[in-house]
Amino acid sequence: MTRRGTLLALLLGLTACGEGDSGGTGPKDSGSEEDASVTVPADPYADEVVEFLPGPGAGFGQDRFPSIVLGPPVGAGLDSGSLDVLSLGKSGSITLRFTDLAVVDGPGVDLLVFENPFLISGGPAAFTERARVSVSDDGVQWFTFACAPTDAANNYPGCAGVRPVTANPAAGISATDPAVAGGDGFDLATVGLSRARYVRIQDTGTSGSAGTSAGFDLDGVAVVNGALLPVSP
Numbered sequence: 001m002t003r004r005g006t007l008l009a010l011l012l013g014l015t016a017c018g019e020g021d022s023g024g025t026g027p028k029d030s031g032s033e034e035d036a037s038v039t040v041p042a043d044p045y046a047d048e049v050v051e052f053l054p055g056p057g058a059g060f061g062q063d064r065f066p067s068i069v070l071g072p073p074v075g076a077g078l079d080s081g082s083l084d085v086l087s088l089g090k091s092g093s094i095t096l097r098f099t100d101l102a103v104v105d106g107p108g109v110d111l112l113v114f115e116n117p118f119l120i121s122g123g124p125a126a127f128t129e130r131a132r133v134s135v136s137d138d139g140v141q142w143f144t145f146a147c148a149p150t151d152a153a154n155n156y157p158g159c160a161g162v163r164p165v166t167a168n169p170a171a172g173i174s175a176t177d178p179a180v181a182g183g184d185g186f187d188l189a190t191v192g193l194s195r196a197r198y199v200r201i202q203d204t205g206t207s208g209s210a211g212t213s214a215g216f217d218l219d220g221v222a223v224v225n226g227a228l229l230p231v232s233p
Helices: 008-012
Strands: 048-053 093-097 101-104 111-114 131-136 184-186 198-203 220-223 226-228
Touching: 111 131, 111 198, 131 184
Parallel strands: none
Antiparallel strands: 048 093, 093 198, 101 226, 111 184, 111 220, 131 198
């Protein structure tokens, strides 16, 4: 369950390329009420687990589920993989929901996904377990970022689980600043979506498996550009 990232310089290149799934291009205006201003919210983390479909070899972290994936990431730095994770298992998936804010298309990276990659012997080679990331505003129509899970030569473009995580509350490193947080960044503009309230992460099935820690190990997700949602009466 530990993993991999890449060169420290690549920590700054977090914008992921993407393409819509069979749903086509996403709506540029959802029509829902929301705070039009783009802001970094006080609570930028997912609020609910909508669905968890563990694959073979899952198990690690389930004793702390669901809280283990709803709070801030607890990164262990460039050379170590955090144990504050939930293993999805081979081809397993998890769907998360934001209830008090939405991810919105703002400048650059809008969403960060944190796994526990680490550089092997100081790098540049890294141990990684990759996943595809999809987003949705209504939980029905999904848009999937392009991911090349076997393209090691180009550092698995578009996939999550590639870059080491440095964000950690104990170290005072923000999980909403792509310049310092690590993790893998995603820009809603690349899938033509202006707002997202759901995030789905699915292991690509291309990583090795061992014991109960197979597949992508999710530490957390954080909103970089967000807008507050209306409070239900």
